Amino acid sequence: MxxxxxxxxxxxxxxxxxxxxxxxxxxxxxxxxxxxxxxxxxxxxxxxxxxREVLFDGQADYLQAYTDGVGAAREDASAFEMISSALAAVAERFGEDRRPYSRIRKQIIDANPALAERELHKRSEAAATLAAALHARGVTEPTATLAAESGATAFGIAFTQWVRADETRTMAQIIDDVLAQLRSFAVPG
Amino acid sequence: MxxxxxxxxxxxxxxxxxxxxxxxxxxxxxxxxxxxxxxxxxxxxxxxxxxREVLFDGQADYLQAYTDGVGAAREDASAFEMISSALAAVAERFGEDRRPYSRIRKQIIDANPALAERELHKRSEAAATLAAALHARGVTEPTATLAAESGATAFGIAFTQWVRADETRTMAQIIDDVLAQLRSFAVPG
CATH class of the missing domain: 1.10.10.60 (Homeodomain-like)
Structure with missing residues (x-):
């Protein structure tokens, strides 16, 4: 024991x-x-x-948050709303108490190419997890892949902003802003 | 000589x-x-x-097409229009005469994990090339990254459809369809 x-x-x-x-x-x-x-x-x-596991051991829980978040979206949710719900669930894992840790972790990872490669891999794992969760909710291709990749990109951008030295918005606020920017990018000009 | x-x-x-x-x-x-x-x-x-170069030697020209396509968009183009222009330029490289070759190439790559990993890497290279071209056109962050990643995802989806055994649409038609699906995903529900 x-x-x-x-x-x-x-x-x-x-x-x-x-x-x-x-x-x-x-x-x-x-x-x-x-x-x-x-x-x-x-x-x-x-x-x-x-x-290495000191830096990457929360990976399974992190991916589970994407799955749970997609599952928590209301029954008639659009793919975009499912992604919003997933990112909101993930954002809960990145509270203020975690921000100092995440900033130091990022410095360590940026200084080591092998760790940076591993970190980059999390993006494709997030996208694959989101795509599987969207398929389970009946979202068809290619919307599921477009939505999943957009969600993974949005989280990556939000995370980069969240760990900046002068950033004060919460992760949830940053994610809302990035999703709004995604929408305005895609709206017919 | x-x-x-x-x-x-x-x-x-x-x-x-x-x-x-x-x-x-x-x-x-x-x-x-x-x-x-x-x-x-x-x-x-x-x-x-x-x-390996037999399968990957056109890479520099392929990436240049993204850069040229962004550069060819009209002066007041939105980021979305720049991405559309880039994908149109890339689509010109995937004519009907190339489709049989691309289908066989895909089978070879799918059968070999190291080649598949290399092929996957093209996605991030395309996204990085697009982001640089958008920055050069004055597109700011995070829109440049959102647009570049969406463009790389859209090309990946379009390519997967184009090489399907029963697919008859041209690459340009498929790209138009995928970009329309990207827009409808992001439109407020």
Whole structure:
């Protein structure tokens, strides 16, 4: 039985972020992360498969939010409304308490091409998840793909704005703004 | 001096496609391709850097068509009209004479994960090229990214439809249809 260790995972995560930011992701070992908060490497590996997982371990929940959000749209919702609902569900995961963490995480990822490639991959995973959820709601092609790709793009743009140093709007506000801009782009000129 | 060899490159390309389709991309060597049309491996490498280039060598021209198409839009064009103009320019590269080749090429690529990954990468290259061309025309963010990503998605959808066995619409017609579907997706419900 693994002992119940309140907050251990989040202590390890905070320590990892600090060391990655200070010394670089490649230069930091799991043992160093653990030692910096008085824990053993073995404890680190009870919580994370590897040090990369510190930065990417919420992926399944993140994708589930897209699926849940599409499912939560009202019965006669348009594809656009399903995407809005999905992005609103995802936005709930990006509250103010998370913004400082997301800013540091972004710096670490931008400094490492392999991590940046992995992060970029999240865009296509989000689009594929959205497309599957839209198909399940009866949205046909090519609307499902157009909507899913637009949703993934909108989230990417919103996230980039949200982590900017001088940005004060909430994620939900930014997403509303980006969706309005998507609409005005596509409206006949 | 390299001798003038009319049609050699296209003979090599046709032979390569046939062998890739029959035996698989990995199982076919440059020497086999050359020999199948009575040429030497050395001649093959005068025309293609490697056998993968047989499938991807038009990439620079393809991306240039996006840039040229955005540049060709009228002075007061909206971002949507610039994307329409870009896709119209790209569509000219996909004439009826090319459709049989594109269909075989797609089968070869779908059968090989590394080639499929490379093909997928063309989507982000198209989006980046479109975004740069839109910036050059004064389109600001986030509209430039929304428009560029929508354009890349629309081309991907159109191409998938164009190579279907039973598809008879021209690429230009399909692109018009997909752009109309993009508009109706984004119109307020």
């Amino acid at each position: 693994v002992r119940w260790e309140p907050g251990t995972k989040e202590r390890l995560r905070a320590a990892a972020l600090e060391l990655f930011a200070a010394h670089g992701f490649e230069q930091t070992t799991a043992a160093e992360i653990a030692q910096s908060v008085g824990l053993t490497e073995r404890t680190f590996f009870r919580h994370f498969g590897d040090k | 390299v001798r003038w060899e009319p049609g050699t490159k296209e003979r090599l390309r046709a032979a390569a496609l046939e062998l890739f389709a029959a035996h698989g991309f990995e199982q076919t060597t440059a020497a086999e391709i050359a020999q199948s049309v009575g040429l030497t491996e050395r001649t093959f490498f005068r025309h293609f850097g490697d056998k």
